[in-house]
Amino acid sequence: MKQWLVLFHKELVESWRNYKWIWIPLAFVMLGIMQPVSTYFLPEILEMAGGLPEGAVIQLPTPTGGQVMMETLGNFHTLGLLILVLAFMGSIAAERVSGVAGMVLVKKVSYSSYVTAKWASAVLLTVVASVIGMMGAWYYTEELIGPVSGAAIASGCLLMCLWLMFLVTVTIVCSAVMRSSGAIAFVTILIAAALTLISSMSGTKLHWSPGKLADYAGAAFAQGGMPEGIGGAVICTMICIALLLIAAVTLFRRKELVG
Amino acid sequence: MPLVVVDQLIKSYGATQAVRGISFAIEAGRCTALLGPNGAGKTTTLNMLSGLLKPTSGEIRFDGVAKGEDLRAYIGYLPQYTNYYNWMSGREFLIYVGRLTGMDKRSAVRRADELLELVGIEEAKNRRIGGYSGGMKQRLGLAQAMMHRPRLLILDEPVSALDPIGRREVLELMKRIKQETTILFSTHVLPDAEEVCDDVLIIRRGEIVIAGSLDDIRKSNQRPVIELELEDAAALADLLPALRELAGTASLEQAGSVVRFMMKDADELQRVRPKLMDRLAARQAPLRRLEIAKTSLEDLFMEAVQR
Numbered sequence: 001m002k003q004w005l006v007l008f009h010k011e012l013v014e015s016w017r018n019y020k021w022i023w024i025p026l027a028f029v030m031l032g033i034m035q036p037v038s039t040y041f042l043p044e045i046l047e048m049a050g051g052l053p054e055g056a057v058i059q060l061p062t063p064t065g066g067q068v069m070m071e072t073l074g075n076f077h078t079l080g081l082l083i084l085v086l087a088f089m090g091s092i093a094a095e096r097v098s099g100v101a102g103m104v105l106v107k108k109v110s111y112s113s114y115v116t117a118k119w120a121s122a123v124l125l126t127v128v129a130s131v132i133g134m135m136g137a138w139y140y141t142e143e144l145i146g147p148v149s150g151a152a153i154a155s156g157c158l159l160m161c162l163w164l165m166f167l168v169t170v171t172i173v174c175s176a177v178m179r180s181s182g183a184i185a186f187v188t189i190l191i192a193a194a195l196t197l198i199s200s201m202s203g204t205k206l207h208w209s210p211g212k213l214a215d216y217a218g219a220a221f222a223q224g225g226m227p228e229g230i231g232g233a234v235i236c237t238m239i240c241i242a243l244l245l246i247a248a249v250t251l252f253r254r255k256e257l258v259g
Numbered sequence: 260m261p262l263v264v265v266d267q268l269i270k271s272y273g274a275t276q277a278v279r280g281i282s283f284a285i286e287a288g289r290c291t292a293l294l295g296p297n298g299a300g301k302t303t304t305l306n307m308l309s310g311l312l313k314p315t316s317g318e319i320r321f322d323g324v325a326k327g328e329d330l331r332a333y334i335g336y337l338p339q340y341t342n343y344y345n346w347m348s349g350r351e352f353l354i355y356v357g358r359l360t361g362m363d364k365r366s367a368v369r370r371a372d373e374l375l376e377l378v379g380i381e382e383a384k385n386r387r388i389g390g391y392s393g394g395m396k397q398r399l400g401l402a403q404a405m406m407h408r409p410r411l412l413i414l415d416e417p418v419s420a421l422d423p424i425g426r427r428e429v430l431e432l433m434k435r436i437k438q439e440t441t442i443l444f445s446t447h448v449l450p451d452a453e454e455v456c457d458d459v460l461i462i463r464r465g466e467i468v469i470a471g472s473l474d475d476i477r478k479s480n481q482r483p484v485i486e487l488e489l490e491d492a493a494a495l496a497d498l499l500p501a502l503r504e505l506a507g508t509a510s511l512e513q514a515g516s517v518v519r520f521m522m523k524d525a526d527e528l529q530r531v532r533p534k535l536m537d538r539l540a541a542r543q544a545p546l547r548r549l550e551i552a553k554t555s556l557e558d559l560f561m562e563a564v565q566r
Contacts, residue, residue: 002361003358003359003361006355006358006359007359010344010355014344014346017346018346098342099338099340099341099342100342100343100344102311102338103338103341103342103343103403104356104359105311106309106310106311106331106334106336106338107331107356107359107360107407108329108331108332108360108361108407109331109359256311256312256313
């Protein structure tokens with residue numbers, strides 16, 4: 001445990017010194033406030049863009065706060081995911097390629113601590129960035145669009161965080177197994193896309209699939225609280241995260257760190 | 260009682276064997292050089308000892324350590340290509356390494372400062388490693404390998420990538436370190452090995468060809484050499500057929516105006532020397548130098564790896 005804390009502390013210091021703790025939350029805040037602000041100013045934006053005939057009247061249905069939050073969620077699930085994958089794809093692979101992983105693991109360092117410390121640091125950053133981004137979105141939606149209930153925010157935020165945590169775990173597993181960061185990013189995004197696509201196409205049949213979490217998070221805003229029947233997906237995702245971590249450690253241990 | 264015994268170590272990649280059944284022992288308190296040309300299997304052998312590579316078969320036994328126990332706690336390792344977290348300072352990296360190996364904060368700090376002084380980079384200890392020179396990185400590498408006071412220090416080509424000054428500094432450092440710790444290091448440069456080591460293992464194509472203490476190897480493999488230099492190459496060319504005939508079983512090497520006779524033993528020297536003198540006198544050869552020397556370790560090394 002002491003060794004794990006040393007490793008974890010190093011990860012935190014590293015992501016602080018290379019500014020991950022600044023730019024990732026900042027990017028999430030931007031993503032969060034982009035949707036309510038651009039929705040609010042949409043008529044003005046259209047007008048300024050020009051090209052409309054004289055006297056044209058733009059009538060847009062005013063969206064509810066919940067709808068804007070759902071759209072924000074979409075941004076987190078696409079652009080936000082991309083940011084996270086880019087930030088964490090090298091966390092193990094880059095250290096292996098540079099040889100510093102060999103330098104550390106030739107000491108009596110447990111492989112599982114090495115992997116899980118990296119994972120924990122990535123997850124912590126993901127959760128903090130998501131929550132801050134969500135808070136930004138909530139504030140601007142309330143100010144500019146309309147009210148959103150705290151229960152909806154809490155449930156939506158929780159489900160989104162779990163889904164992003166799952167994908168960060170996939171990134172870490174890929175990073176432990178592969179050496180090329182391009183391949184790591186590609187595989188992770190492919191898995192995310194495939195899971196959401198399959199889960200939403202299958203209707204309610206795959207109600208327990210982690211891929212459903214994105215839908216459920218949206219539903220939380222539509223319904224203004226935790227949607228029904230999400231237990232299966234939540235538990236299944238947690239089990240998947242645990243299994244993925246075990247797989248990452250097992251596969252990483254079998255990798256030869258040199259040659 | 261040797262510190263480490265390596266028994267029939269084999270590492271194969273597919274059909275090719277990088278290391279083919281190496282066996283040797285390392286005595287505690289000695290400095291051993293693993294010597295061989297590039298691609299002989301030195302790094303592979305060291306990586307197996309350090310635990311970074313798993314041997315295909317064979318065994319590594321460490322004195323006083325139960326079979327199957329993690330050997331990493333007893334070994335300090337400096338890889339051939341060092342890489343660090345460039346955002347850390349040298350001192351931070353040493354403390355990090357110390358804490359990883361189970362030291363508490365205070366003793367890690369103390370040991371780090373002690374080693375920074377030993378390897379002579381204390382003036383740079385708070386600078387980022389990214390800005391270190393190759394020599395400084397190598398010295399930091401030695402320090403990080405020694406943080407947890409390992410019983411065996413494994414250094415993979417510790418001086419090969421350094422300039423003459425850096426090389427000198429690291430060799431001096433190794434001489435100091437070997438007072439306290441058993442060292443096993445690899446090199447393809449013979450003079451480096453000769454300078455610091457007590458024992459030599461010469462390895463060629465994954466097999467050990469010569470093993471023993473430097474002194475023993477020198478003694479048992481040393482043979483007399485006659486070195487003859489004439490005024491010019493033309494005079495030597497003139498004389499060469501006669502010399503060849505005279506040399507008999509001794510091998511003869513010619514380069515420019517110098518010719519070397521490698522003798523099998525002292526008896527042969529006694530036989531050849533007077534005849535050679537007679538011949539030289541009879542021909543009034545334009546002699547510049549005639550020297551009776553002994554084969555150097557270099558000759559032995561070249562012979563061993565080229566056989």
